[in-house]
Amino acid sequence: RVVVFQSAGDAFCAGGDLQEVVDHEFALEPFTDSWDELFEAMMNLGKPTVARIDGYTLGGGFDLMLHTDIPIAAADAQLGQPEVGLGIVNHFSPPMLQETVGLRKTLDMMLTGEMISGEEAARLGLLARSVPPEELDDEVDSVAESLAAKSPRVLRKLKDGIYATAEMSPRAGRSYLEAIALDAARNDPDYREGVEAQLEDREPEWG
Numbered sequence: 001r002v003v004v005f006q007s008a009g010d011a012f013c014a015g016g017d018l019q020e021v022v023d024h025e026f027a028l029e030p031f032t033d034s035w036d037e038l039f040e041a042m043m044n045l046g047k048p049t050v051a052r053i054d055g056y057t058l059g060g061g062f063d064l065m066l067h068t069d070i071p072i073a074a075a076d077a078q079l080g081q082p083e084v085g086l087g088i089v090n091h092f093s094p095p096m097l098q099e100t101v102g103l104r105k106t107l108d109m110m111l112t113g114e115m116i117s118g119e120e121a122a123r124l125g126l127l128a129r130s131v132p133p134e135e136l137d138d139e140v141d142s143v144a145e146s147l148a149a150k151s152p153r154v155l156r157k158l159k160d161g162i163y164a165t166a167e168m169s170p171r172a173g174r175s176y177l178e179a180i181a182l183d184a185a186r187n188d189p190d191y192r193e194g195v196e197a198q199l200e201d202r203e204p205e206w207g
Helices: 018-023 029-043 060-066 082-086 093-112 118-124 133-148 152-164 170-187 189-199
Strands: 003-005 049-053 056-058 070-074 078-080 129-131
Touching: 029 060, 049 060, 049 133, 056 060, 060 078, 060 093, 070 118, 070 133, 078 118, 082 093, 093 118, 118 129, 129 133, 152 170, 152 189, 170 189
Parallel strands: 003 049, 049 070, 056 078, 070 129
Antiparallel strands: none
């Protein structure tokens, strides 16, 4: 019901393997095509995605983090886009960065390649949450358990609706989501189950 992205080591993801770039004779298409497919699949997954961010989150790892729904980081994690120092033009992050942190901070991060902490990234809105390192596992587990307890169908409708309305005006977005809500109330049994479970003081049994 929930997909959690996390590392097997001390860094979430420190970026791509430069030796693979050399092996592909410096062609970027094999990498950009596969990343495009991954990010599109994540958007259309129909399940919430959570990222557990610790250590270094750089380059492609930073791009991956931006495409998760609820990224949660240790306050001392180090995040950034250092590709400019390698002569690489990153095309994944700038559009999403501008939406979140604005033009000036996007230029600052992309042109200097400097890293920021998990604490600052959360303050800028790049992360959903930032916690002390020793609390990271508990926080990620808590969020994942909370999501897993919700109706999968409702989560999918809400997630898809939020992304669909991201570039709409508030009025258009409200109308779009209202249509989804009314349809769910008429046709989704989880609507009735959730209300009745609350009134009967029991856990809902989602369909």
